[in-house]
Amino acid sequence: xxxxxxxxxxxxxxxxxxxxxxxxxxxxxxxxxxxxxxxxxxxxxxxxxxxxxxxxxxxxxxxxxxxxxxxxxxxxxxxxxxxxxxxxxxxxxxxxxxxxxxxxxxxxxxxxxxxxxxxxxxxxxxxxxxxx
Amino acid sequence: xxxxxxxxxxxxxxxxxxxxxxxxxxxxxxxxxxxxxxxxxxxxxxxxxxxxxxxxxxxxxxxxxxxxxxxxxxxxxxxxxxxxxxxxxxxxxxxxxxxxxxxxxxxxxxxxxxxxxxxxxxxxxxxxxxxxxxxxxxxxxxxxxxxxxxxxxxxxxxxxxxxxxxxxxxxxxxxxxxxxxxxxxxxxxxxxxxxxxxxxxxxxxxxxxxxxxxxxxxxxxxxxxxxxxxxxxxxxxxxxxxxxxxxxxxxxxxxxxxxxxxxxxxxxxxxxxxxxxxxxxxxxxxxxxxxxxxxxxxxxxxxxxxxxxxxxxxxxxxxxxxxxxxxxxxxxxxxxxxxxxxxxxxxxxxxxxxxxxxxxxxxxxxxxxxxxxxxxxxxxxxxxxxx
Numbered sequence: 001x002x003x004x005x006x007x008x009x010x011x012x013x014x015x016x017x018x019x020x021x022x023x024x025x026x027x028x029x030x031x032x033x034x035x036x037x038x039x040x041x042x043x044x045x046x047x048x049x050x051x052x053x054x055x056x057x058x059x060x061x062x063x064x065x066x067x068x069x070x071x072x073x074x075x076x077x078x079x080x081x082x083x084x085x086x087x088x089x090x091x092x093x094x095x096x097x098x099x100x101x102x103x104x105x106x107x108x109x110x111x112x113x114x115x116x117x118x119x120x121x122x123x124x125x126x127x128x129x130x131x132x
Numbered sequence: 133x134x135x136x137x138x139x140x141x142x143x144x145x146x147x148x149x150x151x152x153x154x155x156x157x158x159x160x161x162x163x164x165x166x167x168x169x170x171x172x173x174x175x176x177x178x179x180x181x182x183x184x185x186x187x188x189x190x191x192x193x194x195x196x197x198x199x200x201x202x203x204x205x206x207x208x209x210x211x212x213x214x215x216x217x218x219x220x221x222x223x224x225x226x227x228x229x230x231x232x233x234x235x236x237x238x239x240x241x242x243x244x245x246x247x248x249x250x251x252x253x254x255x256x257x258x259x260x261x262x263x264x265x266x267x268x269x270x271x272x273x274x275x276x277x278x279x280x281x282x283x284x285x286x287x288x289x290x291x292x293x294x295x296x297x298x299x300x301x302x303x304x305x306x307x308x309x310x311x312x313x314x315x316x317x318x319x320x321x322x323x324x325x326x327x328x329x330x331x332x333x334x335x336x337x338x339x340x341x342x343x344x345x346x347x348x349x350x351x352x353x354x355x356x357x358x359x360x361x362x363x364x365x366x367x368x369x370x371x372x373x374x375x376x377x378x379x380x381x382x383x384x385x386x387x388x389x390x391x392x393x394x395x396x397x398x399x400x401x402x403x404x405x406x407x408x409x410x411x412x413x414x415x416x417x418x419x420x421x422x423x424x425x426x427x428x429x430x431x432x433x434x435x436x437x438x439x440x441x442x443x444x445x446x447x448x449x450x451x452x453x454x455x456x457x458x459x460x461x462x463x464x465x466x467x468x469x470x471x472x473x474x475x476x477x478x479x480x481x482x483x484x485x486x487x488x489x490x491x492x493x494x495x496x497x498x499x500x501x502x503x504x505x506x507x508x509x510x511x512x513x514x515x516x517x518x519x
Binding site for chain 1: 253256257260266267268269270271272273274276277280281282284285288329330331332333334335377379380381382386
């Protein structure tokens with residue numbers, strides 16, 4: 001699907017810097033940020049939270065049949081990562097010669113995700129690198 | 133609240149229906165359901181149409197009005213229900229509510245999807261709409277990818293194996309061979325599943341339900357009037373639905389579908405039955421791992437035990453519990469909006485004793501389980517013979 005540049009730009013702080021939020025009412029941490037806390041509803045007091053980007057792989061897969069936008073990237077590894085601060089986050093696992101494994105320690109990186117054709121946008125995103 | 137019964141069912145053959153568009157599919161299933169209930173188009177008071185992404189698959193929106201138009205339901209109210217792959221089950225629940233509430237006496241619930249007019253890549257993109265566009269799809273995580281993430285963790289935590297996954301597809305193809313409406317009337321072996329192309333590790337092509345065209349329809353009336361239409365009305369004894377987060381990663385657990393567990397608990401309570409009372413069930417096996425989750429989350433097996441039970445044949449036709457006698461989504465096909473309604477059609481045939489070669493002996497209580505997305509919606513219905 002073709003996306004407007006605004007749709008990328010709108011979430012750029014979270015996509016580039018792993019910025020989520022916390023509910024000051026119940027201390028629940030979220031990534032991506034939520035407008036309303038799942039626990040507190042209207043009592044939510046949401047404030048921005050910068051995640052450190054350290055965590056471990058909770059599950060992973062290698063996607064071999066990609067959507068059209070990722071046809072030049074396949075195959076690629078995807079993981080669900082449990083961040084040290086609590087939230088579970090989906091993201092790419094960078095290929096670095098180490099096969100992804102459940103429990104593998106990861107650190108966040110800033111990388112190119114895909115290019116929208118020869119003249120389109122270059123999409124950047126957080127990704128995770130397995131470091132042990 | 134009034135009791136509600138199904139008095140008519142209709143179904144098209146599922147598969148690549150090159151000669152049929154949306155209109156032909158809807159009409160084929162709808163007319164069959166009306167004839168089964170011995171009513172005419174003029175008798176229908178309200179229509180609910182379940183369909184997921186007709187705009188993406190065919191360009192056509194406003195499908196409920198189109199369905200009413202094509203079936204000659206002149207000027208009646210008609211509403212499209214969209215809940216991703218649970219659109220059909222959700223439409224059935226809305227039809228049930230309309231009759232139970234006393235607002236309408238004769239309601240038709242249709243489900244349809246025409247998926248093969250676009251390339252398989254475009255179809256996959258459309259199906260991706262069931263996940264979170266901004267975080268899952270944006271990062272190139274496909275639906276097989278989401279269920280592969282579930283499968284890998286389930287295998288890690290409970291020792292579920294690729295052979296166990298494959299055995300779901302093998303069993304459902306065995307059942308599909310006996311169903312004239314099924315897309316794949318062909319047996320497959322565990323080795324064929326294991327050696328098919330990997331889509332998203334550990335899921336292979338034959339772990340995945342196909343892209344299909346098809347439609348299904350049911351006629352709902354109040355139970356007290358049901359015998360005017362049909363000698364063997366099937367009573368809907370429970371209708372329950374639940375949601376969970378749209379993003380898989382945000383769930384409390386990814387080795388269970390909490391929405392299924394919640395909907396099932398409500399359904400058992402409404403019907404005053406337990407898992408052991410169910411004789412036949414149609415579950416949402418969009419991927420083989422999904423049937424394993426369903427068997428656990430619906431309460432038929434403890435968490436982590438369903439894979440081995442399926443491999444051992446406990447859920448084959450006329451064994452301990454007959455599961456997906458239609459062939460399920462894997463063997464019968466998965467025109468997404470039609471699937472939830474097709475499940476009800478299969479259970480009605482089973483409870484009437486009309487399921488021919490795949491008849492479950494002594495089927496008195498049936499269940500359907502329809503899931504949207506990676507588990508963001510789940511719909512559970514329980515049915516009994518009314519006599």
